[in-house]
Amino acid sequence: MPEGTITFVVNTTLERVWDFMADPKLHTHCIPGCVSCEITGPDTNLWIMDLELGPFIKRLEVKSRNVEINPPRSGKWEGQTEGAKIIVEMQLADNGESSTLITYRLGIEPKSFLLRSMGQLIKEKLDRDVKIYAKNLKETLESAT
Secondary structure (H helix, E strand, O other): OOOEEEEEOOOOOHHHHHHHHOOHHHHHHHOOOOOEEEEEEEEEEEEEEEEEEEEEEEEEEEEEEEEEEEOEEEEEEEEEEEEEEEEEEEEEEEEEEEEEEEEEEEEEEEHHHHHHHOHHHHHHHHHHHHHHHHHHHHHHHOOOO
């Protein structure tokens, strides 16, 4: 399964980071390719995402659910879309001096032949996307402090 992982520090409290990341409506603009997010139930969301691989762009509807939530320390979510399963995990730790250490992992389990054949492109995209997400999240949270 191709995945991208990043660990980074945000200069704000663990609780503030958790509150922001746990509310999809607050942080959709930080997620590369995210067009919108609709909360469909207490543990479910419908995401509209633009997946860009090389010269191709495909609009996806991703139905996600909370798998394991341990506020304010960790969370795991799974999403289903045509041809793929998406897994997102995050771990938060107090880093002292009102800063938070975040480990963020994004993985895609391709189910369609087309996506399976693009494994290296997907891996490269995920590596880029987690870096962009970390940059966006850090800028958003630190600029509001």
